[in-house]
Amino acid sequence: ELNYGANNVDADPIRWADHSIREAQRQQIKLEGDLRHAVSEKALVLFYQPVIDLISGEMAGAEALLRWPLPDGQAPIGPDKFIPLAEQLGLMDELGGQGFEDACLQLRRWQELPGNAAFWVSVNVAPTQLRNPSLADRFIAITQATGVAPACIKLEITENALDVDLSEINTVIDELVAAGFSLALDDFGTGYSSLGRLINMPFTLFKVDKAFVWQIPDGRGAGVVASLSHLSHQLKFDALGEGVETAAQEAYLRDLNYRYAQGYYYAKPMSAADFTAWAGWPID
Ligand code: C2E
Ligand code: CA
Ligand code: CA
Numbered sequence: 126e127l128n129y130g131a132n133n134v135d136a137d138p139i140r141w142a143d144h145s146i147r148e149a150q151r152q153q154i155k156l157e158g159d160l161r162h163a164v165s166e167k168a169l170v171l172f173y174q175p176v177i178d179l180i181s182g183e184m185a186g187a188e189a190l191l192r193w194p195l196p197d198g199q200a201p202i203g204p205d206k207f208i209p210l211a212e213q214l215g216l217m218d219e220l221g222g223q224g225f226e227d228a229c230l231q232l233r234r235w236q237e238l239p240g241n242a243a244f245w246v247s248v249n250v251a252p253t254q255l256r257n258p259s260l261a262d263r264f265i266a267i268t269q270a271t272g273v274a275p276a277c278i279k280l281e282i283t284e285n286a287l288d289v290d291l292s293e294i295n296t297v298i299d300e301l302v303a304a305g306f307s308l309a310l311d312d313f314g315t316g317y318s319s320l321g322r323l324i325n326m327p328f329t330l331f332k333v334d335k336a337f338v339w340q341i342p343d344g345r346g347a348g349v350v351a352s353l354s355h356l357s358h359q360l361k362f363d364a365l366g367e368g369v370e371t372a373a374q375e376a377y378l379r380d381l382n383y384r385y386a387q388g389y390y391y392a393k394p395m396s397a398a399d400f401t402a403w404a405g406w407p408i409d
Contacts, residue, residue, distance in 0.1 A: 157214060160193075160207055164216045164223075169193050171227050172394035175404070176247070176365065176387045179379045184404065186245035188281070188387065189228040190394045191220070212253050221254045225264060229271040229278070231397050236277070238406050247279035247309060252286035256293055261300035268304075275305035279330060282308060284316030284323075291322065302327045309365075314349055324360055331357045335368020335388070341377045354381040 163169055171189045178185040191204050211217045225248055232246045254260055268275050280301060286294075302308065309330035310323065314337055333353050340346025350366065357364040366378040369388030378386050392403055401408055 156202075157210065160210055161214065161216065163193060164211065164220050167223055169220065169223070170396070171224060171231070172396055173231075173246070173400040174387060174394040175392050175400070176385050177391050179375070179383055179386055184391075185243075185385065186247060186279070187400065188247045188249075188394075189224065189231075190249070191224055192394075208251065212251055217251045217253045218257055221251055222263060222267075224248060226267050226271065229267055229273045232277060233271050233273050235401070235406070236273070241406070243277070245277045245279060247281050249281045249283075249311065250286075252283070252289070255282070255286060255297050258297065260297050261304060264301065264306070265304050276307065279307050279309045281311040281332065283311040284313055284318050287318045287322065287326070288316060298327065312367075313353065320356075328362055330363045330365060330385075332365045332367050332387075333383075338366045338368050338374055338378075338388070339370070341374045347377065350377070351381055354383060358382065 169191050172192050173187040173189055175184045176186045176188060177183070191208070193202050193204075193207055195201060208217070211220050228246050228248045232244070235244050235246075236242055250260075257263075265275070268278070298308070307329045308327055309332055310326075310328045311332050312334045313331045315334045331353060333350055337346035337349045337353075341350060354364050363384040364382075365385035365387060366374070366383050367387055369375055369378065369386045369390045371390060374388075375386055375390060395403060398408070
């Protein structure tokens with residue numbers, strides 16, 4: 126038997142490994158508790174990233190993206206981390222509903238500014254939300270309470286969310302479309318859905334994933350960006366290039382008749398107040 130002195134714990138590799146596993150578990154449990162608390166306190170906020178209409182060169186709308194504000198000095202936890210955790214903890218329905226309501230309230234304020242009536246916001250909808258049979262009723266009630274038209278809200282559904290038995294989510298999707306929401310296929314090209322399924326779904330916008338856009342103009346992904354443009358035109362969907370960071374990427378998308386572009390080239394996601402200032406709108 127190993128026999129180390131009490132003050133020599135760190136020298137024992139077995140005890141040390143055990144200690145670091147327990148430390149990781151402790152941190153995970155704390156993170157889960159913090160997230161539950163943040164959701165129940167409605168502490169998460171939306172940032173907004175502009176979407177540019179490549180025909181007019183003007184901003185047409187914005188994507189709402191969740192952020193978790195943490196005390197100064199604490200490392201930020203991005204949505205790539207807390208969204209999957211919220212799904213796993215069964216919090217996503219609540220968090221997604223809060224985000225949707227916040228986005229509607231903000232959209233209403235922005236649309237009231239002169240000349241802004243057609244401005245739209247897109248909201249990400251997580252796969253678990255689509256499996257809630259009352260999702261459409263809840264979203265419709267929120268738009269009525271906040272006074273926004275569903276036609277000014279795009280719901281972004283990632284391609285991976287469709288990697289399920291579609292009969293589970295088809296009714297909800299049909300109800301959302303019947304209510305006037307438009308649907309965008311997010312991260313297009315990264316999932317495993319067959320085109321045969323995708324082209325039969327009621328999308329009006331394809332958001333082509335940044336992994337392909339970043340390969341413009343010379344990488345193989347540029348060919349994907351080109352062929353998805355042809356596909357979307359055949360299907361009469363609009364196409365949007367995500368993650369645009371350079372003028373060359375924008376020019377390529379414009380040449381291929383992409384309707385919209387979004388990315389750091391124009392602006393990073395911003396708080397609502399910063400977005401209003403960036404847009405040059407009168408501060409409300
Ligand atoms: P997404 O829906 O694909 O959102 C776009 C992500 O790309 C955002 O990251 C945005 O900040 C980032 N991005 C945009 N332009 C550029 C660019 O030019 N360069 C680079 N490097 N990145 C760019 P973010 O905000 O960290 O969100 C990550 C993901 O988390 C989102 O990917 C989405 O899947 C998820 N997410 C965020 N907010 C929500 C939400 O409210 N609900 C749900 N269900 N998911 C959300
Ligand atoms: Ca998105
Ligand atoms: Ca995306």
